[in-house]
Amino acid sequence: MKLIGQGRTAEIYHYADDLILKLYRTGFSKEAVQNEYRMSQWVYEKGLPVPRAVKQMHHATRTGIVFERFEGTTLLSLMIQQPELLEHLSYIMAATHYKVHMVQDEGDLLPSQKKILEHAMLRVSLFSDLEHERLIHYLSVLPEQRAICHGDYHPDNVMLSKDGEQHCVIDWMTGMAGDPAGDVARTWVILKSGKLPDDAEPAIREGFEQARNLILEQYIAHYVALSGITREQIDAWMLPVAAARLDESLPFSEEEVLLQLVRDRLRLLDETVHTTS
Template sequence: MEAWGEKIGQGRTADVYALGEDRIVKVFRQPQLLEFEWTVAECLDDSSVPRPRVYGRQEQDGMQGIVYERIQGPTMMAQLAARPEEVEAFGRLLARLHAELHKAGAGRLPSHKEVLAHGIRRSRALLTEHRERAVLRLLESLPEGMTLCHGDFHPDNVMYGQQGPVVIDWMTATRGMPAADAARTLMLLRHAELPEEMPEPVQQAVKALRARLLGAYEAEYLRLSGVSKEELASWEAPLMAARLGESVPERECVRLLELIDERLG
């Protein structure tokens, strides 16, 4: 059996080792997480969405890993920073990748609505009981779906390899409604707080660029998917409430709570 090579990455759930020049193995600390990611890979088998190739499983010293194609290029965010004049083109590409992803089924993955409900309850201390109940009632009224949803789709989760862009980081994948997944992307592009240490002039420039990216993404996604702006808006309050449980900066929390109150009326 081929030995695992140099450790090149470490996350909360797995370690990543090099297997030569063109492959890596992602070694999970909990077997159920490996099974989850393997299920996601199976959901993608019939999809044309570009992602790192999966070569199978490998076991060593009682630990199991999944062997993937090694992608060594920059993220879309890095490409955008290097070529800001192409921001609209990047936004349209982001939308095309997302719309293609939403053509895949995901029957064996967790329900997106259930994941959101868990996130909303985790945010209870910030939401207050009244808001929590109202948001959960709203979430309950929204449709279930059987479509593959990425769960955290944004420019840092698209990388450029030798064959072009690929979508990475599938640990938040669920089955749900495409509109909910796209609405989260829009929420992040609109409201995710920039680092406080970033100088104000730079923040303003980044926000302007991000607004152009958002506009191009939204227009292209609506055109390709047939989803309406009203469908996107219907998911905003539950998504924002669940976002509060992700250890976001205080300024973002304050803004999201204001927006949640607006959406709840």
């Protein structure tokens, strides 16, 4: 098989005509692979723009999923290669995300956004018991919804066809049901503090650093205009989303930024309580 791409968790191979194999790295959780397979099938059946999951398979000691191949380029690559199209591409990113959020998990089949965030925050050893307690309480009072949420939505997980007429959302391992504002907050956190993989080309890395703030601002502006969700509603989810992201294997520099963001917001909550009391 021919290797055609790779990421932190998996390698992508040409499998057959119009099919690719996403082969997860050795030791990767089989349960996580099964979750992505089931989630990909489910959202495909709901009519969302996602690649169809054909089958699960094993290759040597590794587990993989065979998907229908989508011929195109990620929005991130296009944004960096063609910065003159950045506003248009940011609109596509926002409109596609909004389309995902318009579908409801009516049968309560998907994992809960709040449960996923809570479990992730509790696993972060950087927080004290008091910080854990305050974060869980803060999360508990946020809105409870059952909209489809991607859980890891960013421009490298959205693809556009060569003719610009079709788009596709990939990597559904973190799919869940919850509040769209929380899913958008996750995108905000990724774009604001995320780092590209170490093996990313220097030109790509530099291009992303130069464009990230503009991508973020335009994406948020378009999403707010399309959805009617306010920036305040999105901002309300920043604290638990940033805290939960610290459960991931992040570069030290990104970890520092997120930990500071969480503690600054907790301190701001304290100040607000003291002011109003």
